[in-house]
Amino acid sequence: MSFIFRRLFGSTPTATMDAAKVKAQQLIDDNAVMVFSKSYCPYCNKAKGLFSSLDVEYKAIELDQVDDGSQIQDALYELYNQRTVPNIFIGGAHIGGSSDLDKVDKNGKDGKSLQELLKAANAL
Template sequence: MSFIFRRLFSTTSSTMSDAAQKKAQQLIDENAVVVFSKSYCPYCNNTKRILDGYDAKYKAIELNQIDDGDDLQNALQKLTGQRTVPNIFINKVHIGGNSDLEAVVKKGKDGKKIEELLKEAGAI
């Protein structure tokens, strides 16, 4: 009996993981800027303040406020190697976390300043 339960649970976990990976990728693909966040996280709140300072349009996904938040966070770890939040994407490119965004603001990324990245994404 336990073998059947483990087999069923394993299949269900895999299916949930696949669904979460598809959902995460869809959110990244459909939004110029997406921030996977937790509402209580000070680094996430700082990231949103930075983006608000540029009047950027972005989608914030509060992982702690949705039913599949843990699954999405696991999917993002598989996708990016990063488990922590915020997990930021601009124009489908993984930026990283809050300190990575701060570095882009100060120094740019691939020779582009934050304003240029946001404009190219259609977020400002």
């Protein structure tokens, strides 16, 4: 059956998921601040707006505008147990969504302020 699937669709679901996991993790590893987003999401725009207001360099992937967006979103769920967007990473550490970013901005994380996390990630 998987042979037929590969012939018809080019890869198995497992291979597609593995490729999406590798791509997602590479984006997280390569960017000090990584935001997996959807272009129409107000919470995503709020998070990106906060980073912009702090002059933070960040990379955003709009999952609704890339061909493999749903696979990346599924991969992020498998890797980090979060399917919702925004899905935010600073210095490779999973922050969470918009409300999680707000909490870090107000209260810090692991004893460090948002500014300290961003500086440690070389994002400022």
